[in-house]
Amino acid sequence: MSRRPESVFLGAIPPALVLCAWGVSVLTDYDVVADVDPSRAGLGPSPALPFGTDHMGRDVFWRTVTASEAFVGPALVACAVALAIAVPLGALAGYSGGTTARAVRYLFDVVASVPRFVLVLLACMIYGSDPLVLATAAGASYAPGLGQAVYARLEALRGAEFVLAARAHGLSDARILGRHLLWVNCRRLVGRHLLYLFGFFLILETTLSYIGGFGIEEPQPSWGNMLAFEFGQHGMNPLATLVPAAAIWLTVLGTVIVADALAEPGDV
Amino acid sequence: MSEAIETTRNLARDRAVSSLAIQIGFRAGWFALTLLGAAFLVEVLLWASPGDPIDLLPNGEDLRPLLEREWGLDLPLAARFLRFVGRALQGDLGTSLTVHPGTPVRELVVDAWIRSMGLLVPSLLASLATALALAWWTAGTPSKLRGLVQVVSVAPVFLFAYLLVVGINDATFALLEGGYIDRPDWFALPDQPSWVRTALAIAAMAIGSGCLTELHAGSENELVQIRTSGFIDAVRARGGPAAPHVLPNLVAPLATLAAGRVGFLVGGLVVVEKVLLLNGAGALMWDACLKRDYPLAMGLAIAAAAIVALANLVGDLVRFSVDPRLRRRP
Numbered sequence: 001m002s003r004r005p006e007s008v009f010l011g012a013i014p015p016a017l018v019l020c021a022w023g024v025s026v027l028t029d030y031d032v033v034a035d036v037d038p039s040r041a042g043l044g045p046s047p048a049l050p051f052g053t054d055h056m057g058r059d060v061f062w063r064t065v066t067a068s069e070a071f072v073g074p075a076l077v078a079c080a081v082a083l084a085i086a087v088p089l090g091a092l093a094g095y096s097g098g099t100t101a102r103a104v105r106y107l108f109d110v111v112a113s114v115p116r117f118v119l120v121l122l123a124c125m126i127y128g129s130d131p132l133v134l135a136t137a138a139g140a141s142y143a144p145g146l147g148q149a150v151y152a153r154l155e156a157l158r159g160a161e162f163v164l165a166a167r168a169h170g171l172s173d174a175r176i177l178g179r180h181l182l183w184v185n186c187r188r189l190v191g192r193h194l195l196y197l198f199g200f201f202l203i204l205e206t207t208l209s210y211i212g213g214f215g216i217e218e219p220q221p222s223w224g225n226m227l228a229f230e231f232g233q234h235g236m237n238p239l240a241t242l243v244p245a246a247a248i249w250l251t252v253l254g255t256v257i258v259a260d261a262l263a264e265p266g267d268v
Numbered sequence: 269m270s271e272a273i274e275t276t277r278n279l280a281r282d283r284a285v286s287s288l289a290i291q292i293g294f295r296a297g298w299f300a301l302t303l304l305g306a307a308f309l310v311e312v313l314l315w316a317s318p319g320d321p322i323d324l325l326p327n328g329e330d331l332r333p334l335l336e337r338e339w340g341l342d343l344p345l346a347a348r349f350l351r352f353v354g355r356a357l358q359g360d361l362g363t364s365l366t367v368h369p370g371t372p373v374r375e376l377v378v379d380a381w382i383r384s385m386g387l388l389v390p391s392l393l394a395s396l397a398t399a400l401a402l403a404w405w406t407a408g409t410p411s412k413l414r415g416l417v418q419v420v421s422v423a424p425v426f427l428f429a430y431l432l433v434v435g436i437n438d439a440t441f442a443l444l445e446g447g448y449i450d451r452p453d454w455f456a457l458p459d460q461p462s463w464v465r466t467a468l469a470i471a472a473m474a475i476g477s478g479c480l481t482e483l484h485a486g487s488e489n490e491l492v493q494i495r496t497s498g499f500i501d502a503v504r505a506r507g508g509p510a511a512p513h514v515l516p517n518l519v520a521p522l523a524t525l526a527a528g529r530v531g532f533l534v535g536g537l538v539v540v541e542k543v544l545l546l547n548g549a550g551a552l553m554w555d556a557c558l559k560r561d562y563p564l565a566m567g568l569a570i571a572a573a574a575i576v577a578l579a580n581l582v583g584d585l586v587r588f589s590v591d592p593r594l595r596r597r598p
Contacts, residue, residue, distance in 0.1 A: 109302050112531070112576075113305075113531075113573045113580075114309065114576075115532070115534040115535045115572050115573075116531070116532075116535055117535030117536075118535065118538070118569050118573075121538065121553060121557045121565075122313055122557065122565060122569055125556075126313055126314065126318075127317065203424040206424065206426070206427075207424060207425075210426050210430070211543065211554070224426075227427075231430075245427060248424060248427055249423050252424065256418070256478070257418075
């Protein structure tokens, strides 16, 4: 989907803000427990409290900023896991073809047949709902999608003239595969998939934290558990609900817009 | 002469039928292999787990030798897997440990999935119908609607369900307090079933987490390809309506697109059933994982994999049955 530069610029703003919030949150220490102050419960916005307070009197702005820690780091781990599994396997299958390709595609099909969310839940049940487990499971469950895409791209390019020319020049397979095929022809594809994975991980983490049981537990903030915490609080500060909801929505939207902008002509 | 034509025609038909049979056999075999692989994957995850299900039982340590033999925990991975497959083929998936102690997993899984199909199938059909209707209108034109569909559809399923519930709750409370309406009968307590919640669940799944925008973009792409192809130009040149020629050509790509969404919808099912307090396979999966009910979670996960693989099989069969070009090469 081709996009106008200005909408891509607008789309890049929420993810950029999230990365800034993550940096700020890692560098400062906001005490999630000491912030409770029932005397200022449900206050509206003011200069000192830009988004007001929730129904336990906690600062919604700082909780929103701190909640970025719940997913940014693990999402990057998930991207690394998906990259480490999918790209070598996809490249191997696409470049060699034949039985290897069939075996790798079977492996991808098997993992992809278990729905991502179900696979992540199973992993959380067995290994505990640690952010690292969540990240690894999310990355592994996303790997078939990325691997299939890399496979399909390399399968199409394997017999291309520039590959034959490189081989005729005596370049090694590793150089053709690593530089000419993966770096030059697949980096945008892989980048796009990693951005989708980032968005998927945000959805996953906020969903698990919203429902509760897995994911981030109170008093540690996540945009998901902030929403759950304010549910049913009539007449309280509406920003305590609207800010995390908008943060989730805009961050996923922005990530998808930037990812779509990386699509190349001919991509669906 | 006509006899020769008839023979050729019969031959061609027979060849097409036998190649369709080969394709169906090939796909069905792939389906069975994928399912076996998925069962093996789940078995490997369990095998590599730090504890075992016996740790979770109140009197587990007393029963350990008996249960280890019963569940095959002392066997190596391959033997455990073969045992599981052998029992599963006889319809025995074990008994639930903690969620419904003592109840056969098969009964729970079948019951829950039958209930959940009432959400899964309508949401897939609703999403497909909406996407196609929108795509029919927007395909090949610079339309603002495309951006709007993406902006709305990108919201996670749980956020959709949450905002719908909060919006409807607050609006109804406001109307009740103002004395404009009496308490409506659909305004049920959380523990009672309500058609409103079912409808909200179907809507949230059909739109949220990118479902609508994926199907919309896919349908648009196919529509543009079909509408710009030579045979549609020929139909237009003859002055006939294009729609009766466009629609049959859409069936095959739409079947593939829809089959590809089933896995995501199963994930959405877990979410909406928990958020909207519905009773089905998704909510049961969540509870089984939370209470570490290994046999039940495993049964539900394999059933989910079977449904995804079955959807792909059905999608492939639909493609093969409507598109004769695919039948040439087995």
